[in-house]
Amino acid sequence: MIYSQFLRKKLQGLGAKPLIYGHRGARGELPENTMPGIRHLVENGIFAVEIDVQNTADSVPILHHDPEISTNLAKDENGDWLDQTGPKIIESTYSDLLSYDLGALKPGTDYQRKFPNQLVMNDVSVPTLETFCEWLSEQPDFVANIEIKSYANRSDLGDSPSGLARTVITALEKFGVSEHAIISSFDWRVLTECLSLDDQITLGFLSYFDRPNPPMQPNIYTDSPWMAGAHWSGAKTSLPNIIKNLGGQIWAPFFQDITKEHVAMAQQIGLIVNVWTVNEEADIFRMIDCGVDGIITDFPARTKALLSGSKTP
Numbered sequence: 349m350i351y352s353q354f355l356r357k358k359l360q361g362l363g364a365k366p367l368i369y370g371h372r373g374a375r376g377e378l379p380e381n382t383m384p385g386i387r388h389l390v391e392n393g394i395f396a397v398e399i400d401v402q403n404t405a406d407s408v409p410i411l412h413h414d415p416e417i418s419t420n421l422a423k424d425e426n427g428d429w430l431d432q433t434g435p436k437i438i439e440s441t442y443s444d445l446l447s448y449d450l451g452a453l454k455p456g457t458d459y460q461r462k463f464p465n466q467l468v469m470n471d472v473s474v475p476t477l478e479t480f481c482e483w484l485s486e487q488p489d490f491v492a493n494i495e496i497k498s499y500a501n502r503s504d505l506g507d508s509p510s511g512l513a514r515t516v517i518t519a520l521e522k523f524g525v526s527e528h529a530i531i532s533s534f535d536w537r538v539l540t541e542c543l544s545l546d547d548q549i550t551l552g553f554l555s556y557f558d559r560p561n562p563p564m565q566p567n568i569y570t571d572s573p574w575m576a577g578a579h580w581s582g583a584k585t586s587l588p589n590i591i592k593n594l595g596g597q598i599w600a601p602f603f604q605d606i607t608k609e610h611v612a613m614a615q616q617i618g619l620i621v622n623v624w625t626v627n628e629e630a631d632i633f634r635m636i637d638c639g640v641d642g643i644i645t646d647f648p649a650r651t652k653a654l655l656s657g658s659k660t661p
Contacts, residue, residue, distance in 0.1 A: 349618065350597045351548035352527040358396075358491050359620050359641060361600075366636065368492055368651050369396040370589050371625050373415060374645035378467050379421070383475050383483065394650045396491040396642070397613040398532075398624070401477050402498075403507040408442040409477035409515040413497065415505040420459040423449040430454075445474050463646070477516065481523040492528055493552060493622070493644070496542075498535035500573040501565070513541035517549070532600055533569045535569060536576035543595050552598035552622065553591040555607050557584065560590050574645060588614035598622055600644075608638045610654040613640070629654060 350356045352353060359367065373385025377468030377485035400413040417434025425447040434448065452474030453460035462465075477494070484492055496512050499505040506512070514626055520526040529544050532552030539551045544614040554626075568581060578590045583637070591599050601612050603623040611621050626632050632651060635643055645651045 350550055350620070352550055354527045355491065355530070355550050358489075365655055366395055366640050367396050367491065367622075367640055367642040369398045369491070369622065370394055370399050370648035370653070371644045371646045372400060373397060374637060374646070374648050376463050376466060376627070377649060379453075379469055379472055381413060381474075382469075383479065384469060385502070386480065386483070390487065390490070390640070391646060392652065394648045394652055395487075395489045396493065396638060398493040398495060398602065398644050399480065400495050400497050401410060401512075402437050402496070402513055403512055404437055404442045404445065405439055407439045407507070407511065407515055408525050408581070409519055410445065411441065411447075411475050411480060411513075412437055415497065415499070417448055420454050421450055421452070423452075436505065438504075443516050444474065447575050448474065450474060477519045478522065481519050481525050484525045484528055485523045487528075492525070493530040493532055495554070496531060496533040496535070496538045498533055498538045500535045500537060509537040511539045512538050514546055517542060517545045521546075521550075534565075535574050536567075536578070536594065537574075539596070540576045540594065550598065551596045552600045553594070553596045554624070555587060555598045555605065556602045569592070584610060585613060588617055590617055592617050592619060596614060600624060603647065603650065604633055606638060606640075611638045611640055615641075626651075 349643055370389045372380035374388050378385035378388045381399055389397055399411050402407050403409055419430045422430050435558050451469035456654050485611050490654040498509055498512055530550045530552045532554050533539055534554045542549055553570050556566050588599055598620045600622045603626045614621050620641045623635050624644040626635055626643050626645050627647055
């Protein structure tokens, strides 16, 4: 059950037009995990976002995806592109991180070629979660999916699950925006920690099934440390019940991992199904056919136009 009346109204019974979430703000359109990218969503009539949060060395929760400052999207204090990976977030103070400009993608990289139309900006710094929450407190119709970055298979890449849960819940409560927030993570230990701090918080359980030569770290497999002690038998159909039993309200699977039957099964036991990260037109329409409740995409404005039947911008 979703305890937040606001989220219950926004997320349930959406039918043929699922809620569109801008991935990392609007990664295909503006710099990722930045306030300009998030404000861009509202300016384009999109009222849901997915952002990534992790703690600095001085326990400041910030918006950033990778465990380090990436060469793909950062300039140093002299305005030069990084020629090697920057420091780990967990080993840097927030003040340290303010020296980096995250307003553009490094030209000539594969990452830049993936998002060639992302707007180039200057002097864009990493925002804190508190900055985002203060902005969110002034947005009565906005849904925030806060993905907490945590690493169940590594102890050196981020803060502890309890440390992450504490700083995120504290920021949400400080600005009175808990009812607008979904907290999600691939590391389900973080979610159980959040639940222990706020038993009415809305939790989204991210999933990525194991596969041959996976391009990213799976979290769903037998004896997985990511699943907060839950036992998975190997049957995809068992996952919604596991999530429900752990206190989840939202299942957030990789879009290629699901079928219409999986979605229906999850919804029958009361789960919302939000899929990530869906960018291609054919995939978007397949997800609609599957009956998903939410679509997380790098191109939210384009996806909105597609679902409204207008021309793609």
